[in-house]
Structures are given as structure tokens and as C-alpha cells.
Amino acid sequence: MSNHERVLLAMLQHPPDPNEPLPPANRRATIFGTTLSFLILSSIAVLFRLYVRVRIVREPGWDDVCILVAATLDIIASIFVCLAVDYGGLGHHMLYLKPEAAENYLLYFYVAHAIYITNTAVIKASLLLQFLRIFKAGYMRWTCLGLLALVSLWGLGFSIVAWFPCFPVRGYWQRTTEARCYGFGFSNVDDFVNIYKAHSASNMAFDVAIFLTPLVLFGRPNLKPKSLLAMAGVFAFGGIVVAASIWRLYAISSNQAATYPYYDFTWWSPPMIILSCLEIDLAIMCASMPIFWPIIEKSLTTIFVxxxxxxxxxxxxxxxxxxxxxxxxxxxxxxxxxxxxxxxxxxxxxxxxxxxxxxxxxxxxxxxxxxxxxxxxxxxxxxxxxxxx
Structure with a gap:
């Protein structure tokens, strides 16, 4: 019996109520409204950032390239999430979907999830490259370089597992195809759940480490109250990103990566998918705000002072x-x-x-x-x- 057949048999043994009302997170309006709203905000933040860096201060760098790549990947992933709702049955019970809809969902989820895995590393690299503009020498610069090396290796490893979960790759969404799968490819339940937890936990740990890195600036003597307030605001916004990653880890643990209390990937996945989108969007905005906000602030100051x-x-x-x-x-x-x-x-x-x-x-x-x-x-x-x- 193939793995796909075992999952299908488990679904048939515990069939959900076909008339069960949709939870708020499973509704199309919730998924579209949350995903697209924050996508628009993050895209505007990136445009402001690039305008300031390229046209005003004329000081673009590799951190801007990374944030542009992250924003582009974020747009593509959001499109596939929306496609999964309209054509893949995301938010509904998988057992009652037509075979082509279930296959569409697995394909769209594969692309969106692989992009998310890659994007978490790209955004972290952008933030660390931005910190290297701050710390020109000393132990803090070496700390950032060390974190950058670790994040790069971490992102590369998980990206390979996410983009190539099966051999051939189409075996991920064409479950009747003879394929050798592992990790995210659902070779067995324990490996499947553990790799989701491993990535989410390590992602949260890196978020906390990167979030704490620039806090050393608060120890500067004679720190201006204005700078102190602005820094505190940005760090508080970064705290929301960390909170989103923690919440996502909790969601994965509570339903065992959409396998508990019964197998139903399209029914249990929406909260995790929404949190993934929010985490990426908030991280992009957090990385962009310190770049363009001073220009807005100075413009207002010019008007009133x-x-x-x-x-x-x-x-x-x-x-x-x-x-x-x-x-x-x-x-x-x-x-x-x-x-x-x-x-x-x-x-x-x-x-x-x-x-x-x-x-x-x-x-x-x-x-x-x-x-x-x-x-x-x-x-x-x-x-x-x-x-x-």
C-alpha cells in the first residue's frame, strides 16, 4: 500500500462532518483579506525603501537586493495561496474534494511553501547585511557575519528539502506517481511532522537572535531621546515578527502539521498558511521602515518647523x-x-x-x-x- 493510499484510508476511517461550518480562518474572505492586505502594505514599504536608497541617498546595497528578491517571492507565494483557495479547496475538507482539486492544492501548496522556506532565509540575510552597515568593526560585526553564514547554510539546507521533497518532484502533488519522498514529501508521519517543527523552531530561534543583535545600540552613551524612541518603535515592530513565528510554531505543534486529530491538510492548514504570510510581510516591513521613515519625518518637519x-x-x-x-x-x-x-x-x-x-x-x-x-x-x-x- 502506497503512502497516499494509507492517508486516504485514514481519512475514510475518520470522516469529518461535510456540513461542518467553516472556522473563521478557513473562510475565503479571511484568507484573501489578510494575505492581500499585508502583501500590499509590505510592497509599498519596499517601494519606499528602494526609492529612498536609490534616488535620495543613492546608497543601494546587497541588503536592498535581498529585500527586493524577498518581496518578489512574497508576491508569487501569495498568488499561489489565493489559487489554492479558489482551485485547490483550501479551507474545506480534503476528503470531499474532487481528485483534480486535491492535486491542485498539493501543487499550489508545494510552490507557496517552498517559497516561504526560502524567503525566511532571504529576509534574515537582508537584515544582517543591513546591520553590517551599522557595525563597521569589532565583535558585533563578527557576530553579524557569523549569523549571516549560519542563516545562509540553514536556508540552503531547508530550501533544498522544500524544493525537492520527492524524486521526481511531481510525485509531491501527483500522489499516484511512483516517487521516493522524504521530509516535507510525507514519507511517514513522524518525519513529516518533525521537519515542520524543526524548521519552525530554528526559524524562531534565528528571529530572536537577529532581533536581539542591534539592541547593543541602546547602550550607547548620551543616546538622544528621539533616536531612543525611534529605535524602540522599530524593535517593538520586530517583536511582532518574532511573535508571529512563535504563534506559527504553536499552530504546527497543536495540529501536528495538519495531521491531528485526523488527516485533513486543506482543513487544518489555513491558520499556518496565514501566519506564514503575515510573518513574511511583517518582516519585510520591519526591514524597510528604518530606511524610508526618516524621509517622511523630515518632510513633516519641513512643513511645521x-x-x-x-x-x-x-x-x-x-x-x-x-x-x-x-x-x-x-x-x-x-x-x-x-x-x-x-x-x-x-x-x-x-x-x-x-x-x-x-x-x-x-x-x-x-x-x-x-x-x-x-x-x-x-x-x-x-x-x-x-x-x-
Missing amino acids: SYEVKVTEERIDDDYGLAYELEHSRSRREGSMRSTSGTSVEGLTKDEDENKAPKYSVGIDPLSEEANMRFQTSIQSKPRPHWAI
């Missing part, structure tokens, strides 16, 4: 790193702007002299001709009139 500015030119030979990407600077090829609102470590702190007024810095338009020069600006702000907003 005015300053008298005195500008002096200063040649700076130092090469400052990106301490935190809530602000931006020019590419290292053109030099660095020393700015307390910039992306260097010193940009997180306010430099005050007891005998002098505090100095602040502002950036220049990177699209202007003066962008090739390095400036340090000293702003002396006057009290705003009582009528000012």
Missing part, C-alpha cells in the same frame, strides 16, 4: 559607519557627512559643550551639485512665536 541655519564647509576624512538606519548619509565613495541626524554612531547622540550652545546638523539635498562636498552645519534655533504650530 522652520529654523535659521548657518552653513559652514568642513572637509572630513573620517569614514563613519551607519549606526542606525533611521537616518541616511552619502555613499562612502563620495565621503561621509558628519551629522548628528546622520547614520553614524555619533548620530545617535547629542554633542553638547557646557560653555556652548548645542549643535545640531542637517543634511543637504543629495541630488544637488553640492552633494559631492562634505558639510557640517550649525543650527541656532530661536524660540518659535506663540502663534506657530
Whole structure:
């Protein structure tokens, strides 16, 4: 008896109620509404990020390439999830599906799941590459490089298992085909459940490790309250991503990867699929927010706040790193702007002299001709009139 026949026999021995009402997570409106809404938000975040990096600060990097790849894969996976709902019976009892609908579901799920496995590694790599802009030297840089190597090997290993669960691969969705399957290919129940738990648990562990890595920035002396608040906001958003991965692990454990209390992959899978989509979308937004949010913030500041500015030119030979990407600077090829609102470590702190007024810095338009020069600006702000907003 083939594995497919054993699963079918187990379904027949414990047939579900065909008139059972759909749980909220199994409804088409829930799956479409949640998946597509967060997909749109994450896509907008990526577009903002790329616009800022390419057109404004002109400092694109490999982290941007990775996030673009992740966003593209996310769109493809979401399309296949929606196809699984309309043409694969996702959300309904698998036993009562037509054979072609069940095969469609296995095909669509195969593609969406394999993309998810790959995407978890791509997004983590993007975040670590972004952290390398911050930590230019020292043990934190080596920590990021070590995590990047581990994540790359982890992602490669699980991606191979996800993309090639059977030999030939079509044996995954054409269950009547003679194929040798393992892991995600459902060779046996224990291996099938364990590999889902192994990936979900290791994914959560890497999420926590990457989430905790930049917390060392909170130990910087004289950290500006504004930077502290912004960093706390981004880290809190990252905490939601970690919570989603924990919730997904719990969902997989509670129904044993859609095999408990009985085999019914299309009925028990929707919560796990929705959480997978949310995890990827939230991770993409979390990685993009520090890049584009300062531009929005500065635009609002320009509207509501005015300053008298005195500008002096200063040649700076130092090469400052990106301490935190809530602000931006020019590419290292053109030099660095020393700015307390910039992306260097010193940009997180306010430099005050007891005998002098505090100095602040502002950036220049990177699209202007003066962008090739390095400036340090000293702003002396006057009290705003009582009528000012």
C-alpha cells in the first residue's frame, strides 16, 4: 500500500462532518483579506525603501537586493495561496474534494511553501547585511557575519528539502506517481511532522537572535531621546515578527502539521498558511521602515518647523559607519557627512559643550551639485512665536 493510499484510508476511517461550518480562518474572505492586505502594505514599504536608497541617498546595497528578491517571492507565494483557495479547496475538507482539486492544492501548496522556506532565509540575510552597515568593526560585526553564514547554510539546507521533497518532484502533488519522498514529501508521519517543527523552531530561534543583535545600540552613551524612541518603535515592530513565528510554531505543534486529530491538510492548514504570510510581510516591513521613515519625518518637519541655519564647509576624512538606519548619509565613495541626524554612531547622540550652545546638523539635498562636498552645519534655533504650530 502506497503512502497516499494509507492517508486516504485514514481519512475514510475518520470522516469529518461535510456540513461542518467553516472556522473563521478557513473562510475565503479571511484568507484573501489578510494575505492581500499585508502583501500590499509590505510592497509599498519596499517601494519606499528602494526609492529612498536609490534616488535620495543613492546608497543601494546587497541588503536592498535581498529585500527586493524577498518581496518578489512574497508576491508569487501569495498568488499561489489565493489559487489554492479558489482551485485547490483550501479551507474545506480534503476528503470531499474532487481528485483534480486535491492535486491542485498539493501543487499550489508545494510552490507557496517552498517559497516561504526560502524567503525566511532571504529576509534574515537582508537584515544582517543591513546591520553590517551599522557595525563597521569589532565583535558585533563578527557576530553579524557569523549569523549571516549560519542563516545562509540553514536556508540552503531547508530550501533544498522544500524544493525537492520527492524524486521526481511531481510525485509531491501527483500522489499516484511512483516517487521516493522524504521530509516535507510525507514519507511517514513522524518525519513529516518533525521537519515542520524543526524548521519552525530554528526559524524562531534565528528571529530572536537577529532581533536581539542591534539592541547593543541602546547602550550607547548620551543616546538622544528621539533616536531612543525611534529605535524602540522599530524593535517593538520586530517583536511582532518574532511573535508571529512563535504563534506559527504553536499552530504546527497543536495540529501536528495538519495531521491531528485526523488527516485533513486543506482543513487544518489555513491558520499556518496565514501566519506564514503575515510573518513574511511583517518582516519585510520591519526591514524597510528604518530606511524610508526618516524621509517622511523630515518632510513633516519641513512643513511645521522652520529654523535659521548657518552653513559652514568642513572637509572630513573620517569614514563613519551607519549606526542606525533611521537616518541616511552619502555613499562612502563620495565621503561621509558628519551629522548628528546622520547614520553614524555619533548620530545617535547629542554633542553638547557646557560653555556652548548645542549643535545640531542637517543634511543637504543629495541630488544637488553640492552633494559631492562634505558639510557640517550649525543650527541656532530661536524660540518659535506663540502663534506657530
